[in-house]
Amino acid sequence: MASAQVTGSTVDRVRTDPPAGRSGRARDWAEIQERMLVPLYQDVYRRLEVGAATSLLGVGCRSGLALLLAAGRGAQVAGVEADAGLRELAAARGLQVSPGGRAEAVARSAHPVPRPAHSLVTVFEQPPAPALVARSAERTLPGGHLVVAAWGPAERCESAAVLEVARRHAPLDAPDPFAASGPGALESLLAAAGTRPSGSGRVACPFAYAGLDSAVRGLLSTGLFDRAEEAAGAALVAKELAEALHPYLRPDGSVRMANEFRWAVGTKPRG
Template sequence: MASAQVTGSTVDRVRTDGPAERRGRARDWAEIQERMLVPLYQDVYRQLEVGAATSLLGVGCRSGLALLLAQGRGAQVAGVEADGALREFAAARGLQVGPCGTLARSAHPVPRPAHSLVTVFEQPPVPALVAWSAERTLPGGHLVVAGWGPAEQCESAVVLDVARRHAPPGAPDPFSTAGPGALEALLASSGVRPSGSGRVTCPFAYAGLDSAVRGLLSTGLFDRAEQQAGTALVTKELEEALHPYLRPDGSVRMVNVFRWAVGVKPRV
């Protein structure tokens, strides 16, 4: 994993598309998909009492909505994000978000080398990413990791199965950290002592089928499937998988459960 991108599943969403395509996906994330995870962000911030005393670093913060919510609670915020188009949207929101290099390099620019709270809302979080984030957590500070809940509690599981069917062997599984204790084990393996956890319902609600497809494709979870099978086929199968969740007014709604865990970095 030494050459893996800092943001774990960012490996999958650093696409080979041209600038216009990447910006289009970034816009779809910022305008359609990102808000679906607001209940997760709010639950974490509420439970950890994020406020004016908090220095928060968002790792893989994408276009920065989670940072904005923390900033609204008085926290000092910064982020790192590999995708340049997503960083542009974060900058347009007035956020300080720097690029990510490989694990052999440091993220830059960030206002301080370590923070009282580091969040990894990327799904799925991977060990190298969590270890990198732990290094940027102050002793006595908190590190949060999050992921999908059990597949049987996520209506989007059947949709994500489109990605699984077409992705090459070894592609990350969105539900790899859904099992009991999996997130806590990631924290412990990075030298962070698990201290709490939570679960929250995140409804994925879209105005229509087109916006649902665009929003889901913007997550990066389908990137490898698109590279293998082509965007046209993946889009077609996504539309078919979404049909059971169409409502009479043409909107789409799926209810999903997400889990998060928090750990405390020991004081030396």
């Protein structure tokens, strides 16, 4: 992971140079932010007993860490990711991730022929868009499972105060990160996509960073601040984000925020 630049005992310098390009943001995601969601991935895979009999499609798989974890359990994995920079990083991890379409490339699989449908499809994108969930259901085998995930309630997520920076500057039509956090929201998405809600879980996903600089870079790599940057400018958003993170600084200069994520699974009917 990229190291933070620490000055003194509590605060490190936030860079004021122009924001990273798309490739830089992709690398920040892979090196800083992606690991924060490992507890979510592991909880889903454990509860659904992902293993050698699983054919998994990760929709919006980013740089592929979730796919690697599933492959490590013996699953046949495939990925879809729109961002070219993230796909390049997935390729560097030995994964073949496609930009989408009817045939996704299969990575780390004993069956090299792309599958039209899968026994497990995951949508770990935040927040999950109804249209994306519906398209993902089409790629789920009858009797298979579709998983969607979202932030937990804002009052259980310390990062909610930080995400307020994005809400304050983004246009009114920007997605709300907590839109699917309410009771039954994920289950409603699954039902609308034609699956039968059949389970759910809650998992702690603390966001922990080496320092303030890495925290800002990691959070910006999520894409949740993109609309705010377009409207208010990247420099202002980065400055206010750093200020919002100060309450979560620790004496050693690290940053830690407790968060909860929710996930739900739907089963696609047979016949």
